[in-house]
Amino acid sequence: MSENKIASKRKLEGVVVSDKSHQTIVVSVVRRFKHPKYSKFVHESKKYHAHDLKNEAKVGDKVVIIESRAYSKLKKWELMRVNN
Helix, strand or coil, rough: CHHHHHCCCEEEEEEEEEECCCCCCEEEEEEEEEEECCCCEEEEEEEEEEEECCCCCCCCCCEEEHHHHHHHHCCCEEEEEEEC
C-alpha cells in the first residue's frame, strides 16, 4: 500500500484487552474530551475489533490500529504496529 493511502486513513491508539480469537484482537481506545455544559474533562472508551495477521499483539500491549476493508461484521480495522 502506498504511503499516500496510509496517510489518509484514520489511526487510533489503544490497549489490547483480548487476543483469544485467531488473527483478531480487541482494542480499547480511550477518548478524552471536555463536557459541553460542566467544562469537566470526561473519559469515554470504545472497543474495536482489529485484524492481527501474525498474532503478534498480546493482552496489555499498546497498539496502533488503522482503518481497513471489512474483514467481518465487526472487524474493520487492522493492526499497524505494537508499541510495547
